[in-house]
Amino acid sequence: MSKTVFRNGTVVTANGPVTADVEVAEGVIVAIGEAIGSGGDDVREVDCEGLWVGPGFVDIHTHLREPGHEYKEDTESASRVAAAGGYTSVVAMPNTDPVIDSGHLVRYTIERGREVGLVEVASAGCVTAGRAGEKLAHLDDLWAAGVRMFTDDGDVVADAGLLRRAMDYLAQLGGVVAQHAIDPGLARAGHMHEGAVASGLGMYAIPSAAETVVVARDIELVRLTGCNYHVQHISAAPTVELVAAAKREGLPVTAEVTPHHLAFTDGDVRATDPAFKMMPPLRTEADRAALVAGLQSGVIDVVATDHAPHADHEKDVPFEHAPNGVIGLEWAAAVVNDRVGLDPVRFFEAMSVKPAAIARIAGQGRWLGVAEPANITVFDPQGITDVRDTRSKSRNAPYFGRSYTGAVRYTMYAGAMTYEESGVLV
Ligand SMILES: [Zn+2]
Structure with missing residues (x-):
């Protein structure tokens, strides 16, 4: 043996x-x-x-790009990247083509992960049908196929009534709604954080309020429904305060921060390199410091990469024309260690144990034991x-x-x- x-x-x-x-x-x-x-x-x-030596990392925010955008990434390449980054499980985001809004696409995504065999692939599912924000997806079908995390990531679920109905349903099952919390009106036409750097560049910009107004509203819906709620890629200091207050109140609210929001600020956008363009945008040094402190204290529960591959021909264009998103699975742990400096317990908690708990992936994120x-x-x-x-x-x-x-x-x-x-x- x-x-x-x-x-x-x-x-x-x-x-x-x-x-x-x-x-x-x-x-x-x-x-x-x-x-x-x-x-x-x-x-x-x-x-x-x-x-x-700790439990394998779990990323609850990975864009595999399969099906539909395999020229950017696919399950096999993403699995190799994830393994090299210390990950043993990833949660696939559903903004693929077609979008993952039905059980058979969930089963396909999970099965592709099994075929490759380098990490356990779990699948998120859409909140709304077609990720169009107009009516609910078949949440029961998604649940039966194994989805525990529901998100329209890439877009916010803007309709509060629709979100409330999803939360009412998922509260009964024990699922979690993960929100790409960016108000589309406040973010409209913006390319970076609204502040002094954007003013200097003369660039249309996105205020921190685009994030906080969504999270504040959604916390009201958590009070109403009791549903588990997760803030994706938190970026602004006032949002960290909202999450802290919700936790003090005992609400089932969690949050993730990306490595890039821990490492960089809007000052890094001055050279207008599209490698620094993402949604939500990099914010100020004060925001970055609040994210670091939030991850240290546990107000921000976990690190999630938002690994979002784009091909060179898409990204090597003027900043204003480039798509949002950066890759990061390979280096996330090093960036977190370097920029935040967690002790080993909090490090593995944020990289493995809590992500697996939020996404309810059994057999992952377990403290080492016989x-x-x-x-x-x-x-x-x-x-x-x-x-x-x-x-x-x-x-x-x-x-x-x-x-x-x-x-x-x-x-x-x-x-x-x-x-x-x-x-x-x-
Ligand atoms: Zn997102």
Whole structure:
């Protein structure tokens, strides 16, 4: 029987970090302790001295671009990128072509993930039919196919009555509505954050209020319905305050922040490089600091990448004409470690445990322990990630040419190594 033993790492368990070995056999953690698992011919020893050994990362905001936009990314390329970033599971966003608003497309998405076999692919489903914002999707059909997270990501669910009905229904089932919280009227024609930098550039811009008005309204709907509600890609300091207040009130409200909103500000947009164009836009240094503090304190529950590939011919155009979105699965953990500096427990909580809980992915995001599935990421908090190239089909990212402290060393999914620092396996 082949075994893997991760030796002498800082192992993040339900009782906190311990210095120990982790022994894996047949896809399961069979022992955690000192000097275990020796002997036998078929033992792979992995030296983890000085490294963190914790549950595999879970990204609850990934654009696989399949079906429909495979020239940007597909399930296979995205899975390789995710494995290299330390991820063992991703939640596919439903703004594909066709959009994922029915059960058979959910089953297709999950099955494609299984065929590739490098990460567990879960699928979000649309809130509205055709993602058109006019009537509800068949939420029962989506639920039966396994959807637990419902979102029209790429667009806000603007109609409060429609959203309320979705929340009434999903509150009974225990699903979560994830909102791309940007008011379309306030965001109309804007390309970046509304502030001094946009004024200097003479660019149409988007105020922070475009986000806060939606979240404030939606929190009222949470009070009305009791439905789980998740703020996607939170970007503005006042929104962090709204989420904090909702949590103090005991409402089932969670939030995610992207690596790029933790790393950059609207000042980085001055050169009008489309690699810094995304929705919501990069905001001010005060906003960035509020996001960092929110992630540290847990007001912002999780990191989610909003990995959004676009081809060069789409993105290499004047800033105003470029589509929104950047890739980031490969470097998210390094960026978070470098810019936020979480302790190992909070780090794995934000990268793995809470994302899996929000998206309700069983078997992922579980603190390491005996009999738990062997979905494991080994992270070096002192390592250096030099961003020079990518495994994605697309290259639209603001990270190229930069270095971040922190590096993914190994990723194990279902007991098999899917990545080690020399490159992707399989
Ligand atoms: Zn979005």
